[in-house]
Amino acid sequence: MEIFKFVWRCLVPQRNYLAQWKDEISRSPNAIYLTLADSLALSIRKGDLQEGDKLPPQRIIADYLGTNLTTVTRAFTEARRRGLIDATVGRGTFVRVGAGESHWRHTGPAVVDLTMNLPPIPQDPPLQRLIQNDITTILKQQDLNSLMSYRVTGGTLEERQLGAKWIAPVIGQRRTDEVLVSPGTQSALAAIVSTHTQPGDIIVTDRIAYPGIRNIAAQFGLILVGVESDGEGMIPDQLDRICAEHHPRLLYCIPTIHNPTTATMSLQRRRDILAVAHRYHLHIAEDDPYSLLMDNPLPALAALDHSRVSYVATLAKTLSPGLRTAYVALPNADMTRRVAAAIRAIALTNAGLLSALTARWMQTGQAHIILQAIRKELRLRQAIARKVLGEGHCMNADGPHVWLKLPEWWGSTDFVAYARRRGLALVPSNVFTISGEPPQRARIALGSAPDATSLEESLQGVMSILQHKRSPGFADIV
Numbered sequence: 001m002e003i004f005k006f007v008w009r010c011l012v013p014q015r016n017y018l019a020q021w022k023d024e025i026s027r028s029p030n031a032i033y034l035t036l037a038d039s040l041a042l043s044i045r046k047g048d049l050q051e052g053d054k055l056p057p058q059r060i061i062a063d064y065l066g067t068n069l070t071t072v073t074r075a076f077t078e079a080r081r082r083g084l085i086d087a088t089v090g091r092g093t094f095v096r097v098g099a100g101e102s103h104w105r106h107t108g109p110a111v112v113d114l115t116m117n118l119p120p121i122p123q124d125p126p127l128q129r130l131i132q133n134d135i136t137t138i139l140k141q142q143d144l145n146s147l148m149s150y151r152v153t154g155g156t157l158e159e160r161q162l163g164a165k166w167i168a169p170v171i172g173q174r175r176t177d178e179v180l181v182s183p184g185t186q187s188a189l190a191a192i193v194s195t196h197t198q199p200g201d202i203i204v205t206d207r208i209a210y211p212g213i214r215n216i217a218a219q220f221g222l223i224l225v226g227v228e229s230d231g232e233g234m235i236p237d238q239l240d241r242i243c244a245e246h247h248p249r250l251l252y253c254i255p256t257i258h259n260p261t262t263a264t265m266s267l268q269r270r271r272d273i274l275a276v277a278h279r280y281h282l283h284i285a286e287d288d289p290y291s292l293l294m295d296n297p298l299p300a301l302a303a304l305d306h307s308r309v310s311y312v313a314t315l316a317k318t319l320s321p322g323l324r325t326a327y328v329a330l331p332n333a334d335m336t337r338r339v340a341a342a343i344r345a346i347a348l349t350n351a352g353l354l355s356a357l358t359a360r361w362m363q364t365g366q367a368h369i370i371l372q373a374i375r376k377e378l379r380l381r382q383a384i385a386r387k388v389l390g391e392g393h394c395m396n397a398d399g400p401h402v403w404l405k406l407p408e409w410w411g412s413t414d415f416v417a418y419a420r421r422r423g424l425a426l427v428p429s430n431v432f433t434i435s436g437e438p439p440q441r442a443r444i445a446l447g448s449a450p451d452a453t454s455l456e457e458s459l460q461g462v463m464s465i466l467q468h469k470r471s472p473g474f475a476d477i478v
Contacts, residue, residue: 017049018056018065021043025039032067037082037084058076081430081438083413083430114426114448114449117400118316125366135353146352147352147353151349155350172303177336180343182343183326183343183351191339193222197220204227206434234265234273243276251283254290256294256300262394266298278305285309286310286311290398290399293318293375293399313329319358319367323354375398381452382395382402384452402443404462407440407466410466415442429441
């Protein structure tokens with residue numbers, strides 16, 4: 001073994017990527033294993049590592065980088081989850097074929113890009129004409145200097161009142177000093193997380209979760225721990241066990257039409273989750289992009305426990321991501337001030353012209369008309385998906401996506417890569433996997449297709465790929 005190490009040390013100077021990894025680890029504030037996984041990905045993109053290249057043994061890498069074997073193993077697990085490497089007992093670890101390109105994301109012409117979870121643009125009312133007319137009216141009625149200047153962080157009093165009214169069907173009546181307007185969900189969640197945590201703290205979330213929370217955790221040096229879920233979402237007993245073992249500071253969840261699994265917590269499940277949070281003094285960041293797509297949504301966690309939940313509802317999924325608006329409801333006025341300060345540090349404020357357009361749509365009732373049109377179109381698209389794809393997949397009749405179940409011969413990353421070559425862009429399950437093995441699933445976003453006809457054609461293409469049994473690759477040949 002010592003001779004083996006000596007040989008590898010002699011070779012290391014020729015392996016410039018290892019020196020780059022070591023330098024990046026010394027400079028990065030993030031967890032070492034994540035920095036190492038990111039550095040490996042960068043080496044592949046730059047061409048320092050080629051598809052099929054064999055990586056040094058993990059012990060040798062740990063020795064060279066001055067870290068422990070567990071950290072390198074964790075980094076390799078993360079890299080494997082991202083579809084960058086393959087490991088075989090007795091043969092070693094190799095850069096995966098296809099890792100040099102964005103292995104799943106659409107970069108060329110596709111029939112339809114089904115990766116982005118967008119609300120469909122309604123034809124009735126005609127959105128383009130509405131925007132043109134309303135912007136013209138706003139410019140006539142309001143001072144241009146005010147519209148093009150910096151805004152009040154958290155929104156004006158009127159904007160917060162309109163936001164409180166918009167989310168009232170889900171969380172009930174709220175005082176305006178408990179409501180903020182944020183430039184999008186991601187900045188709101190980042191502000192909430194940074195307010196409740198310190199670097200090194202643990203956030204508990206679903207094992208299969210919205211990837212935005214991982215970006216936030218990496219940015220603030222936080223550790224994510226995943227909880228198993230069932231058809232109703234996060235399992236309370238599993239959450240209880242994780243809390244007892246890890247003592248997390250925060251719980252992040254999407255209780256309604258979960259992204260990507262589509263699970264929706266029953267009322268009893270919501271109460272059970274809140275009971276666990278109460279027992280461990282756990283604050284909850286509730287992400288609720290989809291409740292208002294339903295005619296009769298269940299009460300949010302924030303409605304059931306006012307004091308423990310910070311609630312975020314974006315307009316990106318119910319009206320348009322182009323509005324760059326999310327409404328935030330906090331437990332009290334003091335927390336509102338703290339989160340507003342964090343939003344100011346992260347994103348400063350909303351854009352004036354977009355805020356004025358959003359407020360006008362709320363005041364005139366146009367927002368509800370657009371919402372009704374989007375609800376109708378999404379239900380049509382879900383019906384098309386069920387007809388083409390059949391049963392057995394995770395769907396919600398009001399939701400914007402499908403959690404596609406793959407046959408046993410398709411791994412998620414390979415399926416999505418093959419679909420991409422066939423002109424279809426989907427999202428593999430490894431993008432959503434916090435811990436453990438990625439499931440044999442892929443997410444299909446239904447709203448980004450330009451119309452129902454093109455969506456149906458694309459889903460028929462997905463169905464043909466599902467039925468295609470791929471041939472063994474060269475990796476199976478020894």
